[in-house]
Amino acid sequence: MDNKYWIWLSRIKKLTSIKKEILLKRFKSPKNIWDLSKNDLTKVKELNIEEIKEILNKNYREKIEIFQEYLIKNEINIVTMFDKQYPYNLKNIYDKPVILFTKGNLELLNKKGVAIVGSRECTSYGENIARKLAYDLAKNNICVISGLARGIDKYAHIGALEAKGNTIAVIGNGLDVVYPYENKNLYERIIENNGLIVTEYIVGTRPNKMNFPARNRIISGLSDGIVVVEAKEKSGALITADFGLEQGREIYAVPGNINEENSKGTNELIKQGANILTTYEDILKTHIF
Numbered sequence: 001m002d003n004k005y006w007i008w009l010s011r012i013k014k015l016t017s018i019k020k021e022i023l024l025k026r027f028k029s030p031k032n033i034w035d036l037s038k039n040d041l042t043k044v045k046e047l048n049i050e051e052i053k054e055i056l057n058k059n060y061r062e063k064i065e066i067f068q069e070y071l072i073k074n075e076i077n078i079v080t081m082f083d084k085q086y087p088y089n090l091k092n093i094y095d096k097p098v099i100l101f102t103k104g105n106l107e108l109l110n111k112k113g114v115a116i117v118g119s120r121e122c123t124s125y126g127e128n129i130a131r132k133l134a135y136d137l138a139k140n141n142i143c144v145i146s147g148l149a150r151g152i153d154k155y156a157h158i159g160a161l162e163a164k165g166n167t168i169a170v171i172g173n174g175l176d177v178v179y180p181y182e183n184k185n186l187y188e189r190i191i192e193n194n195g196l197i198v199t200e201y202i203v204g205t206r207p208n209k210m211n212f213p214a215r216n217r218i219i220s221g222l223s224d225g226i227v228v229v230e231a232k233e234k235s236g237a238l239i240t241a242d243f244g245l246e247q248g249r250e251i252y253a254v255p256g257n258i259n260e261e262n263s264k265g266t267n268e269l270i271k272q273g274a275n276i277l278t279t280y281e282d283i284l285k286t287h288i289f
Contacts, residue, residue: 005030113143118152138165231265
């Protein structure tokens with residue numbers, strides 16, 4: 001497959017995944033979209049003037065060979081919505097990414113998995129729970145999915161690695177950037193131990209704040225169930241849980257001290273009907289496995 005046109009499409013920042021999917025379904029390939037004229041694009045009722053300008057922007061069509069060379073040199077794979085390797089769990093979610101850039105073990109994209117998410121400023125209680133839970137799930141051949149962030153995400157990945165199991169990190173920037181940089185060693189350990197790093201963002205994309213809520217829909221979308229270990233009242237982990245509910249995923253929450261700020265979000269999830277989780281066996285007992 002010539003990745004040139006997929007790389008081009010992934011560079012168009014102001015065109016949402018939903019709009020890209022509409023175009024791909026109508027015109028069958030990114031090359032056919034590339035070849036469209038302004039007159040052709042104005043006939044697509046779902047596109048506005050700004051989006052048409054973006055598609056025709058010559059800047060996105062330049063230096064594509066440099067991107068191609070970088071991806072090959074750094075063993076970065078492209079998985080598109082038309083590929084057999086595209087994750088089954090992502091296929092039917094709303095606003096699915098039309099392209100994924102991956103580094104590592106591609107087989108994990110379609111393996112049974114549980115997302116473990118939570119506060120970046122986690123307590124020692126949350127750290128221990130995330131690490132032990134990930135360890136036990138990985139020992140039971142379940143892939144642990146998280147976001148390579150500080151706190152709960154970090155310890156979820158570490159727990160899976162300690163079990164010599166599988167883990168996927170979904171990031172909110174290009175694969176040429178490690179964010180936060182303090183997790184660089186963890187990033188490398190995941191790759192070295194048959195894990196996988198996934199992003200919808202082309203190399204060169206910085207870790208902008210707006211990327212992370214969008215990243216969360218992929219974490220939930222890849223998973224069969226989502227565990228929130230610790231979360232404040234307004235937490236990115238709760239956004240992941242909300243995406244999971246919309247996507248029909250099973251939601252689990254670890255109960256916490258009612259006086260702790262980091263327990264307010266998880267305790268509220270339980271009040272709203274999330275599964276109470278006190279051991280990994282609570283997941284294995286539910287219908288998803």
